[in-house]
Amino acid sequence: MDCRNTVQRIVAILVVVGISFPVLADPVYTYGGDFNLPILDPSGPGGLMTMAAIEVPDPFIIRDLDVHISITHTSVFDLQLFVQSPFGKRICLNMYDFTEFFEGADYKQTIFDDEADVSIEEGEPPFTGRFRPKAIDPLNRLEVFAGESAYGFWQLQIYDMWPADTGTLDSFEIVITTPEPAAAILLMLGVGLLSLFKPCRDT
Structure with missing residues (x-):
């Protein structure tokens, strides 16, 4: 030659x-799926937590992470949503206070994504599509998980703060992009x- x-x-x-x-x-991996998990309803003000966990068996380093959820609930105003990594980092996906009261049901194929054009605060039930997590402070972003290992149990924590309205967690997934x-x-x-x-x- x-x-x-x-x-x-x-x-x-x-x-x-x-x-x-x-x-x-940028390989992308999806973990989780259907849950059909009843959301605990408190007997009075104060709230109860329902927790769903996803096990990630792979030690990938996270470059980007999105959270996909579907929830059937008669009043999403009652709910506070958090996601927590295996290393204990936690961010708020969405929550409301008394001044933000509204009537509306369900999260349907809701995707929390830092790169979304719209914040969850600008959305309306059933929140179908992509939304940035609620901006309760500058660090409340999914990018806080970047650089961590994905290995372990990831939690979706759902707090139902008020009685009467009920529902279920239909599905919960995390979508991880690696370097x-x-x-x-x-x-x-x-x-x-x-x-x-x-x-x-x-x-």
């Missing part, structure tokens, strides 16, 4: 890697280049 052919093959490999990179970059596998791509590229140069040295 002459050097010209070698260069052509190197260029071909770079083109293939360049095309494949967007496909290989792009750049090191693996470079390793494959290096092995390919070495195999190409070996025939040139032998001629």
Whole structure:
């Protein structure tokens, strides 16, 4: 093999890697599913917590995390929603105080996503679509989980603060994006280049 052919093959490999990179970059993993879990209803003001847990068996490093939920409930004003990582970090997804009272039911295919265009405060039940978590403070963002290992039990904590209205947690999922596998791509590229140069040295 002459050097010209070698260069052509190197260029071909770079083109293939360049095309494949967007496909290989940023792997996304989904954990969780259906729960059909009754939400505990308090007998008076003060609230009760219902907790759902998802086990993530993989020690991936988190680059981005979204939370997907569906809840059937006759008054979502009653509910406070939190997600907590295996390492104890917790953020509020949504909650209301007395000044924000409204009537409305259900979260249907609601996705909490830091990159969403709309905050949950701007939404209305049943909150179908993508929303940023409630901005109770500047650090109340899903990005606080970035850099953590995903391994362990993730909790959705639902506090029902008022009696009478009832419901169920229908589904709960976390969607984790991990860093792009750049090191693996470079390793494959290096092995390919070495195999190409070996025939040139032998001629």
